[in-house]
Amino acid sequence: MLELILGLTRAFLANTGQICTLILRFYHNRLIVQEPKLFRMDISSNIKYGCPMEVSHEEVVQAAKQAYAHDFILALPEGYKTVVDNSLLSGGQKQRIAIARAILREPRILILDEATSALDAESEHYVKGVMRSAHNGSKRTVIVIAHRLSTIQAADRIVVMDGGKIIEMGSHTELIQKDGLYSRLVKRQADAFA
Template identity: 50%
Template structure:
């Protein structure tokens, strides 16, 4: 279910029935390059490169100012820990980000997505491997995105704490949608 949904949203394949739209435009009319330019993805397996924090955040983004990068890092709850490093944004992260904790890597990945300003942000189990403190910081960043309204955010998660503030929660079981609504509405239904 969740993998199929993510694959459809990334247009790895087209739906057998129905249609998907982005901003009212049918997915099948968009080139993959155009579609992917409007999508940001953060998964539990964060990809960082053996370069600086600034270059990792800026990867794939259009030309941007340092202030725009700092704003994206701040929105992702990353600016404070980045500033704690002696070299700040010029700190080298090591191979696959080995100098950073899991939570720090996730927040850099979120900052990278925010700097690109995608219309659709896919967060696939983005907090599943984090400790409680890191999850709380990443969750704060995600909550800000959800309520900001500039992005459509699709959160794929198993933990209730990850989706509790979402505008709409879709509960899937064995690949089928079994319930949907706000957290409060789902609690009132006493369903799955």
């Protein structure tokens, strides 16, 4: 397993779920998955759900702001007291609630597992903002597991995996210059959108 250096964002491009499975065992309460679940309760309670410590409403609001969820929450009929479940909010809104839930726990490591794969462009933009703000000014490592390369291009370090093995590591620019698997995948995805 790679040594995790606090304060860096790491991105994993994995063709297998092996690293996810290993991480899930140890970091399940710091993990934001592709399709997070909300419980039939108000938004504030959904954000606090499972938090091992007592938290104030102000702390819930701060976590929601860091997750870019505060504005859409305030636009709901009863704000933070609006009762929700899995059907009321969009995929991007549920993602941001799940991210606020994880941020509230003040994790040293935050893991986003395919957190943008099913999102529209606007929601992906917000979640990318969360990735940046989740570690800026903190000693938090953010690990992003993604197949959508646009999600990870701004990461401090990208780890490319193939067949369960690390085959490349570096920044987006460094990996493009290496002209390896990552570079080929970036070109392939760019061609697909052209």
